Amino acid sequence: MKLTLATAVLAAAVAEAHYTFPSVDSSADWQYVRTTTNYQSNGPVTDVTSDQIRCYERDPGTGAPETYAVTAGKVLNYNAKASVSHPGPMAFYIAKVPEGETAATWDGSGQVWSKIYQEMPQFGASMTWSSDGAKSIPVTIPSCLSDGEYLLRVEHIALHSAGSAGGAQFYLSCAQLSVSGGSGTWSPKSKVAFPGAYSATDPGILINIYYPVPTSYTPPGPAVESC
Numbered sequence: 594m595k596l597t598l599a600t601a602v603l604a605a606a607v608a609e610a611h612y613t614f615p616s617v618d619s620s621a622d623w624q625y626v627r628t629t630t631n632y633q634s635n636g637p638v639t640d641v642t643s644d645q646i647r648c649y650e651r652d653p654g655t656g657a658p659e660t661y662a663v664t665a666g667k668v669l670n671y672n673a674k675a676s677v678s679h680p681g682p683m684a685f686y687i688a689k690v691p692e693g694e695t696a697a698t699w700d701g702s703g704q705v706w707s708k709i710y711q712e713m714p715q716f717g718a719s720m721t722w723s724s725d726g727a728k729s730i731p732v733t734i735p736s737c738l739s740d741g742e743y744l745l746r747v748e749h750i751a752l753h754s755a756g757s758a759g760g761a762q763f764y765l766s767c768a769q770l771s772v773s774g775g776s777g778t779w780s781p782k783s784k785v786a787f788p789g790a791y792s793a794t795d796p797g798i799l800i801n802i803y804y805p806v807p808t809s810y811t812p813p814g815p816a817v818e819s820c
């Protein structure tokens with residue numbers, strides 16, 4: 594295929610608008626986070642029924658090189674590269690690694706994910722999001738977790754093209770955590786599966802955020818769990 598200069602410049606501009614979530618705190622890229630399919634293209638998942646909506650893994654079954662030790666109740670910063678450059682909500686989900694698996698080996702399948710953070714927009718002349726432009730997003734690791742290994746799933750849903758089904762763009766990754774110091778009383782009311790938690794026609798996924806400007810927002814997935 595022959596690319597004109599104009600096409601190449603346009604492609605570069607579009608790619609720049611995309612992003613990945615490759616690291617936590619001050620770690621190296623893809624050290625504790627499983628390498629995602631878009632690690633070079635930065636492109637999104639658009640099919641919520643695809644297995645890629647779970648952790649967007651380039652090499653399922655491989656795992657990240659290392660598992661990150663964190664203390665329950667502490668804030669972890671999940672980093673975007675280069676930044677969250679589209680409007681839409683951030684969310685975080687966590688799932689405990691079952692017996693017989695490790696954070697490096699477990700695939701995260703089944704009804705195992707609980708939401709621990711959900712960003713909501715500000716409403717006004719336009720719908721705005723505090724994550725817009727963020728390079729790092731803080732999330733508190735619940736203080737009541739039991740000790741053990743977990744997968745932490747970061748997700749940003751870009752809604753700039755979400756007015757037609759399949760138009761919303763999902764940017765996500767999964768970090769491998771080893772949690773200690775928790776009280777052990779964590780008992781989430783709701784656990785969901787990926788894929789399964791979302792539908793392309795959920796009101797928080799199929800939405801025109803520009804006109805008419807929404808006055809409310811219903812995020813997809815379950816309610817946020819707390820200790």
Ligand SMILES: [Cu+2]
Pocket residue numbers: 607609610611612679
């Ligand atoms: Cu983009």
